[in-house]
Amino acid sequence: MDKIKQALTNIFKKHRIVFWYDAKKELRHEFETLELPGIEKIELKNNEFGVKHHILREKPEQKFLLYHEGPQPPDLDNWLLDVLLAHGEFRTDQAGIWLSELELGIEFVKIIQTHADFFNAAKRREKLKDLIKPDDTPGMIRLKMMAVCAGAEPRVDEILENLLAEIAEGGEDKFNLIRRCNLDTFLWDQLKRNYGYDPETAGMRDFVIELFKSCYAMGTDGRIRLTGDALVFLKRWKDSIRHHKAFEILSNECADFLKIEQDLQKQDCISLLELDYFRLIDQKILSDLVQNVVERTISAGACAVVVRQRRQNHWYKDFVHLYEAVDHASQFMQVLDEVNLEMESLVEGVQRYAELWYRPDQLYRKYVYHVSRSGQTTLMQKLSDMMENLYSNTYLLTLNNNWQRIVDAASKWQAPPVTLQSRFFTDYVRPFLKNRKKVFVVISDALRFEAGQELQGLIRQEDRYWAAIEPCLSMLPSYTQMGMAALLPNKEIAISENNTGSVLVDGQNSQGTAYRNKILQKAIPQTARVLRADELLTMNKDDCRGLIRDHDVVYVYHNRIDATGDKRESEERTFEAVEETLQELIKIIKKLTAANANNLLVTADHGFIYQHRALDESDFSGSEPEGEEILFRDRRFVIGKKLLEKPGLRKFESSELGLKGDVEIQIPKSINRLRLKGSGSRFVHGGASLQEVVIPVIRINKKRKSDVSAVEVEILQGASTVITSGQVAATFYQSEPASDKVRPRFLRAGIYNPADELISDSHDLAFDLSSENPREREIKVRFVLTKKADEANGQNVTLRLEEKLGGTSHYREYKSIRYLMRRSFTSDFDF
Numbered sequence: 001m002d003k004i005k006q007a008l009t010n011i012f013k014k015h016r017i018v019f020w021y022d023a024k025k026e027l028r029h030e031f032e033t034l035e036l037p038g039i040e041k042i043e044l045k046n047n048e049f050g051v052k053h054h055i056l057r058e059k060p061e062q063k064f065l066l067y068h069e070g071p072q073p074p075d076l077d078n079w080l081l082d083v084l085l086a087h088g089e090f091r092t093d094q095a096g097i098w099l100s101e102l103e104l105g106i107e108f109v110k111i112i113q114t115h116a117d118f119f120n121a122a123k124r125r126e127k128l129k130d131l132i133k134p135d136d137t138p139g140m141i142r143l144k145m146m147a148v149c150a151g152a153e154p155r156v157d158e159i160l161e162n163l164l165a166e167i168a169e170g171g172e173d174k175f176n177l178i179r180r181c182n183l184d185t186f187l188w189d190q191l192k193r194n195y196g197y198d199p200e201t202a203g204m205r206d207f208v209i210e211l212f213k214s215c216y217a218m219g220t221d222g223r224i225r226l227t228g229d230a231l232v233f234l235k236r237w238k239d240s241i242r243h244h245k246a247f248e249i250l251s252n253e254c255a256d257f258l259k260i261e262q263d264l265q266k267q268d269c270i271s272l273l274e275l276d277y278f279r280l281i282d283q284k285i286l287s288d289l290v291q292n293v294v295e296r297t298i299s300a301g302a303c304a305v306v307v308r309q310r311r312q313n314h315w316y317k318d319f320v321h322l323y324e325a326v327d328h329a330s331q332f333m334q335v336l337d338e339v340n341l342e343m344e345s346l347v348e349g350v351q352r353y354a355e356l357w358y359r360p361d362q363l364y365r366k367y368v369y370h371v372s373r374s375g376q377t378t379l380m381q382k383l384s385d386m387m388e389n390l391y392s393n394t395y396l397l398t399l400n401n402n403w404q405r406i407v408d409a410a411s412k413w414q415a416p417p418v419t420l421q422s423r424f425f426t427d428y429v430r431p432f433l434k435n436r437k438k439v440f441v442v443i444s445d446a447l448r449f450e451a452g453q454e455l456q457g458l459i460r461q462e463d464r465y466w467a468a469i470e471p472c473l474s475m476l477p478s479y480t481q482m483g484m485a486a487l488l489p490n491k492e493i494a495i496s497e498n499n500t501g502s503v504l505v506d507g508q509n510s511q512g513t514a515y516r517n518k519i520l521q522k523a524i525p526q527t528a529r530v531l532r533a534d535e536l537l538t539m540n541k542d543d544c545r546g547l548i549r550d551h552d553v554v555y556v557y558h559n560r561i562d563a564t565g566d567k568r569e570s571e572e573r574t575f576e577a578v579e580e581t582l583q584e585l586i587k588i589i590k591k592l593t594a595a596n597a598n599n600l601l602v603t604a605d606h607g608f609i610y611q612h613r614a615l616d617e618s619d620f621s622g623s624e625p626e627g628e629e630i631l632f633r634d635r636r637f638v639i640g641k642k643l644l645e646k647p648g649l650r651k652f653e654s655s656e657l658g659l660k661g662d663v664e665i666q667i668p669k670s671i672n673r674l675r676l677k678g679s680g681s682r683f684v685h686g687g688a689s690l691q692e693v694v695i696p697v698i699r700i701n702k703k704r705k706s707d708v709s710a711v712e713v714e715i716l717q718g719a720s721t722v723i724t725s726g727q728v729a730a731t732f733y734q735s736e737p738a739s740d741k742v743r744p745r746f747l748r749a750g751i752y753n754p755a756d757e758l759i760s761d762s763h764d765l766a767f768d769l770s771s772e773n774p775r776e777r778e779i780k781v782r783f784v785l786t787k788k789a790d791e792a793n794g795q796n797v798t799l800r801l802e803e804k805l806g807g808t809s810h811y812r813e814y815k816s817i818r819y820l821m822r823r824s825f826t827s828d829f830d831f
Helices: 002-012 028-033 048-058 081-086 094-102 106-114 122-131 138-150 156-168 173-180 184-195 204-220 228-238 244-257 260-264 279-295 300-310 316-338 346-374 377-409 421-434 449-461 480-486 513-523 533-537 541-550 561-565 571-594 787-792
Strands: 017-022 039-043 063-069 088-090 439-444 465-473 493-495 503-505 528-532 553-558 599-603 627-633 638-643 649-653 664-668 694-702 713-716 727-734 745-752 763-767 778-784 796-804 811-821
Touching: 002 017, 002 088, 002 094, 017 028, 017 081, 039 048, 048 063, 048 081, 088 094, 094 106, 094 122, 106 138, 122 138, 138 156, 138 173, 138 184, 156 173, 156 184, 156 204, 156 228, 156 244, 173 184, 184 228, 204 228, 204 244, 228 244, 228 778, 244 260, 244 279, 260 279, 279 300, 279 316, 279 377, 300 316, 316 346, 316 377, 346 377, 346 449, 346 465, 346 571, 346 694, 377 649, 421 439, 421 465, 421 480, 421 599, 421 694, 439 571, 449 465, 449 571, 449 599, 449 694, 480 493, 480 503, 513 528, 513 553, 528 533, 533 553, 533 571, 541 571, 553 571, 561 571, 571 599, 713 796, 713 811, 727 745, 727 763, 727 796, 745 778, 745 811, 763 778
Parallel strands: 017 063, 017 088, 039 063, 439 553, 439 599, 528 553
Antiparallel strands: 465 694, 493 503, 599 694, 627 638, 638 664, 649 664, 713 727, 727 778, 745 763, 745 796, 796 811
């Protein structure tokens, strides 16, 4: 009785008059005992005419329940047919009960009868009821039923994404439920209407294959069977946070079935730049790109454009290190083609290295790092062999052979106005103290100049940070003990006359933080402090602020590059250690500035040479050091007394190097190594090459006000503002180059109808171009319109750029322009 009462109450919410035909004559008692407040009960018993007058004329506002014991009369004999059709009916069969439960009218009974299996489950009925709206049509009800089966929102694309996700996992339970509920025909109708899918025998796997096949064909002039909406769906699906894994699995399966690899052999990589439906496309582009760079048939600019365009594509994350490696190789070759490695003096060599010659070192380092991270040695073998040969022979050896002639002719190791490392404290630290300012010095072991130059750029990208770099000439020999000693306050520096290689500062041992702390505090009593980077990074906020408050000078020692490169078992990770160092130094700088440190200096004890390839016999000096006494020997220098002159070695007296004492130093010429048992030889320092002796000094200051902006972007208005076809080409212009202080802008672009609904595919665009040439800061995009765009024909639509609000999933409009949609009927044909 309660179910009947509840069902009738629901129907009366929609209808004033409700008919109840008790076909099996089983429910008279329920009718007679039923109590519904405000509702008048009438039994139909050959009194239809009078009842009709009563309910329509006498009481037009009253609610009525009209009960008839027996089946509904035939329409021709039913005096109340017009009233029945205009109002509601309470049915006591199963279909009627379900209709009542769902608060649906009798017009939906066919849906109940056709899809009975769906309604057999109470949970499905409950979920469907939550989705139903008063103005739903039968088609909308079926769509929502399908959504319940698929566990999705009632949209064809979302239902499809859930079904494809299940297929990717090897299951078909959701689709089988749709089929069991007799909804599969409706599904195929929807796929035909939305995407043009109309095969002889429909199937989900068949649809997946046709989806990938047609979308690939749209970009390669192949045979297209689906509509542009299918392409829009595919793009949305692959970019979905929830479903991109399913896309990848099915993409790889379809690539095999469709023999995409064989087809790609016939395609030019440039024609594929906008396509990312298969992983193989990136492999094809990279294979061609590597070959083009090796053969020198592509310019550095053109290579950069290819790499930049692929950054926005789906599979880029899997190939990022390969793309970056090829890009850096291409830039390396261009720089090498243009550079002149001649010099006339020590100062010219140092200055030109700091201005330009450091770039091949930096680009080579980046190349080796990214190739190592990619793990794709076979693909990159020819390019790597070429890079190693160009770097070692054309650049590194040539540069340092030229430099060696200048070193050989020099009577003193100095290059004014370039600061000699032994004057670091006097020239860089002391001026802050004279002006009663605190200064904080970060010394990173083996941070060579090119890495320091990259660090400067990273610092400048941070808001409110200013940084400037200049070269400093390290002491010789360019090894850790010497460099660390030279950076301390000093009047004289001397190498110990023993076999330790240690260095004395004003007669005091300088090896280790404890001795360095003594030397620093002697020059600055009470207010100087030395500590290791790991000690600083583990300090809490209060301790760090106390460190800044209580000291005028703090030296922070950081060691990752040298610690990694100096060991034979880890030297091949040198460039990885450089990348880690850059990130760690940023952390150190931020930690200090967060504790109110305003003036910072970053420098190094020495640089280094690193060649990734295995060394040849020719990389070692043919001269063996000899003399009265060999005190200390390393791969790039020897310390001794009365050393013999050798053609492959350059000998220095201590006084020539600005050192006190009687020891002599010999250094292999150019980039040659000395043999040293049990030691690695690819990573070396201690010699006089530009890579070893030009070290960075980076001045850093944190400002009070923001000094970072973002690039501006314009939508270039074409000759026509009328859309007449299914595709729209648009050009976006980045008005200024991206730089340290002008950050890139990342926008989403799409076309929207007056109801603010997306009617095209959506593009994520990165405006990060750094070219000074305005034409090279244009980005061209092709939008594919969906079927929904037809509804906007004759109306204004909006091409809109949107920017994501930081830390949220919401977007706000950045810029937009309007178009008039005026498509003819011929634009509906896809081919």
